Amino acid sequence: xxxxxxxxxxxxxxxxxxxxLARRDDLVLHLPIRYEDETKLTPIGVAPGxxxxxxxxxxxxxxxxxxxxxxLVARVADASGELILRFLNFYGSQTKQLERARDDGQRLRxxxxxxxxxxxxxxxxPRYRVxxxxxxxxxxxxxxxxxxxxxxxxxxxxLILPALDAADLTDSLDGEWRARHGMPCxxxxxxxxxxxxxxxxxxxxQARTHPAWRRIKLDELLAQQLSLRRAYLARRQKGxxxxxxxxxxxxxxxxxxxxxxxxxxxxxxxxISSDLCQPYPMQRLLQGDVGSGKTIVAAxxxxxxxxxxxxxxxxxxxxxxxxxxYLKLAAWLVPLGVEVTWLSGSQKKAAKRASQERxxxxxxxxxxxxxxxxxxxxxxxxxxxxxxxxxxxGVAQRLELRRKGGNPHxxxxxxxxxxxxxxxxxxxDLDVSVLDELPPGRTPIRTKLISDARRDEVIAxxxxxxxxxxxxxxxxxxxxxxxxxxxxxxxxxHAILSQELxxxxxxxxxxxxxxxxxxxxxxxxxxxxxxxxxxxTVIEVGVDVPNASLMVIEHAERxxxxxxxxxxxxxxxxxxxxxxxxxxxxxxxxxxxARLKIIYENTDGFEIARQDLHLRGPGEFVGSRQxxxxxxxxxxLESDTDLIELARDLAETLLREAPAQADRHLRRWxxxxxxxxxx
Ligand code: ADP
Ligand code: MG
Numbered sequence: 265x266x267x268x269x270x271x272x273x274x275x276x277x278x279x280x281x282x283x284x285l286a287r288r289d290d291l292v293l294h295l296p297i298r299y300e301d302e303t304k305l306t307p308i309g310v311a312p313g314x315x316x317x318x319x320x321x322x323x324x325x326x327x328x329x330x331x332x333x334x335x336l337v338a339r340v341a342d343a344s345g346e347l348i349l350r351f352l353n354f355y356g357s358q359t360k361q362l363e364r365a366r367d368d369g370q371r372l373r374x375x376x377x378x379x380x381x382x383x384x385x386x387x388x389x390p391r392y393r394v395x396x397x398x399x400x401x402x403x404x405x406x407x408x409x410x411x412x413x414x415x416x417x418x419x420x421x422x423l424i425l426p427a428l429d430a431a432d433l434t435d436s437l438d439g440e441w442r443a444r445h446g447m448p449c450x451x452x453x454x455x456x457x458x459x460x461x462x463x464x465x466x467x468x469x470q471a472r473t474h475p476a477w478r479r480i481k482l483d484e485l486l487a488q489q490l491s492l493r494r495a496y497l498a499r500r501q502k503g504x505x506x507x508x509x510x511x512x513x514x515x516x517x518x519x520x521x522x523x524x525x526x527x528x529x530x531x532x533x534x535x536i537s538s539d540l541c542q543p544y545p546m547q548r549l550l551q552g553d554v555g556s557g558k559t560i561v562a563a564x565x566x567x568x569x570x571x572x573x574x575x576x577x578x579x580x581x582x583x584x585x586x587x588x589x590y591l592k593l594a595a596w597l598v599p600l601g602v603e604v605t606w607l608s609g610s611q612k613k614a615a616k617r618a619s620q621e622r623x624x625x626x627x628x629x630x631x632x633x634x635x636x637x638x639x640x641x642x643x644x645x646x647x648x649x650x651x652x653x654x655x656x657x658g659v660a661q662r663l664e665l666r667r668k669g670g671n672p673h674x675x676x677x678x679x680x681x682x683x684x685x686x687x688x689x690x691x692x693d694l695d696v697s698v699l700d701e702l703p704p705g706r707t708p709i710r711t712k713l714i715s716d717a718r719r720d721e722v723i724a725x726x727x728x729x730x731x732x733x734x735x736x737x738x739x740x741x742x743x744x745x746x747x748x749x750x751x752x753x754x755x756x757x758h759a760i761l762s763q764e765l766x767x768x769x770x771x772x773x774x775x776x777x778x779x780x781x782x783x784x785x786x787x788x789x790x791x792x793x794x795x796x797x798x799x800x801t802v803i804e805v806g807v808d809v810p811n812a813s814l815m816v817i818e819h820a821e822r823x824x825x826x827x828x829x830x831x832x833x834x835x836x837x838x839x840x841x842x843x844x845x846x847x848x849x850x851x852x853x854x855x856x857x858a859r860l861k862i863i864y865e866n867t868d869g870f871e872i873a874r875q876d877l878h879l880r881g882p883g884e885f886v887g888s889r890q891x892x893x894x895x896x897x898x899x900x901l902e903s904d905t906d907l908i909e910l911a912r913d914l915a916e917t918l919l920r921e922a923p924a925q926a927d928r929h930l931r932r933w934x935x936x937x938x939x940x941x942x943x
Contacts, residue, residue, distance in 0.1 A: 296407035309344030487933035552699030554833030574647025741819035810838030
């Protein structure tokens with residue numbers, strides 16, 4: 265047992281470990297979620313309802329009543345009024361205690377929320393304490409800690425207060441820097457947050473805007489920056505092939521395209537190209553809104569690797585998406601003499617073996633699903649790994665990919681934009697390129713919110729669109745809990761629409777179709793042989809059919825914002841006026857309403873992502889990327905932007921000039937978890 269470990273009986277230790285508390289440092293950083301004000305007494309007669317108050321009263325009588333169910337009822341009063349206390353769960357000893365207090369003329373100090381009901385003022389399950397006439401009131405706010413079943417606030421406090429005295433609270437930042445940025449020292453900050461002094465402004469403490477809170481948030485963000493930047497630098501120590509090339513292959517590809525690159529695409533390609541010429545691996549995240557043209561950027565990067573005599577791998581999280589990429593990349597590159605190979609989990613054995621052999625041999629570009637890393641694939645000379653929709657891949661998978669091919673350059677792409685603050689914090693171990701410009705000539709998509717009660721009108725609209733020669737996507741409701749139900753819903757929707765839209769050609773695409781069926785359905789839709797494509801979210805990404813100008817999404821309230829944005833991005837790809845109809849089921853919950861309003865009012869993916877972050881917090885965005893890395897507990901990505909920037913600059917300085925200080929800081933905040941970050 266290390267000196268820093270918490271000394272406690274095993275049962276208590278088990279509860280503490282549920283809260284992530286193993287060391288004294290963890291206790292020091294186990295900070296209150298809020299504070300209760302027990303420094304004041306409110307007269308019962310003027311106490312407001314439904315907010316926490318503290319009153320002090322004499323006990324008038326105590327009884328156990330049985331209506332409507334067994335409960336302990338105490339009637340108490342102060343000079344201003346009477347109050348009923350109700351306890352539905354209670355011990356016999358509690359009844360005795362209250363009776364004795366009543367007989368001795370002692371008083372109760374009671375903390376809780378008053379309800380003004382039919383029978384007058386009452387509190388259910390208040391916290392209370394028997395006090396004498398002259399028991400002093402606490403002089404400062406009482407902290408309330410996050411806890412778990414069977415671990416009382418009092419028990420936590422009994423552990424935390426001594427830990428504060430015993431732990432090493434030495435500052436990891438120097439005094440001069442702190443003074444310059446108006447930051448209190450660490451020891452003062454944690455002491456104040458655990459045991460606030462009477463003079464602290466309650467609002468600042470509750471709202472976490474007090475300088476002591478700012479210090480803690482800064483420290484937390486600093487630990488995040490330090491660990492991610494250190495991992496970044498460590499990966500940079502490893503060598504990678506220098507992929508310098510004259511650029512002839514890329515130039516040929518550009519010449520064959522029917523469009524010219526946007527300024528943003530040119531800038532980003534420049535950034536990637538110079539990374540690839542370095543003798544250490546690129547670790548770059550390419551961000552851009554739906555339709556901003558990330559694929560061609562990736563293709564040009566692949567050209568550079570190939571021309572330099574190396575292989576490129578392109579990995580996508582789903583079969584449909586990977587296949588779309590394969591078809592597109594092959595159409596671009598095969599005519600230029602590049603050997604492009606397809607590799608996926610659903611391939612027949614012999615075909616897969618052939619692909620694996622090509623990957624280990626002559627293939628120049630290998631496109632596929634995560635089969636690329638799972639199966640026994642050994643790349644002959646992998647120089648560049650491109651990962652689409654990187655957030656769907658976990659740290660472990662990315663690590664595996666790197667192991668497969670020595671230490672290739674990595675280009676990660678995000679299908680949906682990531683808000684800037686999130687990129688700056690959770691993605692601090694990557695360089696970021698942003699495509700902030702859409703290719704010209706896109707027709708804006710109109711979004712309509714329509715209640716499911718008006719489904720008939722929507723059906724009529726679909727018919728009219730098809731009459732004009734356009735095509736339609738009909739997206740089935742999302743059923744997250746069950747893939748089987750999801751499939752059934754798709755089949756049902758297809759059957760219903762086939763009746764409602766009799767005479768039209770209705771197709772069906774879902775995740776369970778065989779690869780060939782899926783491919784032939786998609787091909788038929790592209791060729792205009794299907795009028796209405798009923799689909800699950802398999803069409804979420806990548807699919808590109810310019811003649812499709814109407815999308816209907818059923819039960820839109822069940823989808824996530826970025827998913828809706830992705831789906832909507834499937835229309836508006838041609839010259840036709842495009843519409844996305846979001847059908848929703850009433851009544852809408854307030855959050856669902858807020859989400860639909862955001863998607864209705866915005867078309868900019870970055871803005872949608874920002875608002876989504878506001879609604880849902882970073883958890884959903886970060887996904888499996890985070891495994892091992894703790895989420896931020898104190899800092900808030902929206903309101904603490906200045907601290908994120910401060911932490912980023914400070915981390916750079918510490919890593920360069922004071923690595924021992926950086927170590928100390930990381931030990932305090934991450935302890936043993938730091939090992940997980942080495943990947
Ligand atoms: P995303 O960033 O969502 O992956 P894609 O790479 O699929 O976007 O590109 C969307 C569509 O825009 C594709 O049909 C692509 O060929 C086309 N495209 C890409 N760049 C340009 C450009 N500079 N001008 C016109 N069209 C472009
Ligand atoms: Mg894409």
